Amino acid sequence: MTIVTICVGSSCHIHGAEEITGRLEEAIRVRGLEDEIIPVGGFCFGKCSRSGVTIQVDDDVFTGIIPETFDAFFNENILPRAEVKG
Template identity: 45%
Template sequence: MTITICIGSSCHLKGSRTIIQKLEELITERQLNDKIELNGSFCMGECSNGVCVKINDELFSVSPETVNTFFENEVLRRL
């Protein structure tokens, strides 16, 4: 699985760095490093809501406050 997080200026201001750090922690805690690849990308064109995060080709809007729920509900169920 590939998870791509926007690191463009708008998403950076909305907390993309925090989201990346938290996803890295969650992936490591569950020993999923061999199953999940994290990538960064510049603007994905969906800046209005939150930080753009893509699982394979599906876009999500994530905030530092919702990253745990996103991981549980979207990432883990796709493994």
């Protein structure tokens, strides 16, 4: 199981956290990965970025993600973990 925590702090909210949450839920749904990838909301990681949203995938924190690049981020950093873990 992979836990994906999207920061919903004020800076990340401004940069599209809500839209990214929707994209994550959709990406999980269309692939039937509801039991493998668990999306949750989190408060400020202290890594606010002017360029985008902060997302934690298991223990790894990524910054600067925007809705337009989220699909590529999902394919690169989230999907492989779900597939590896089965």
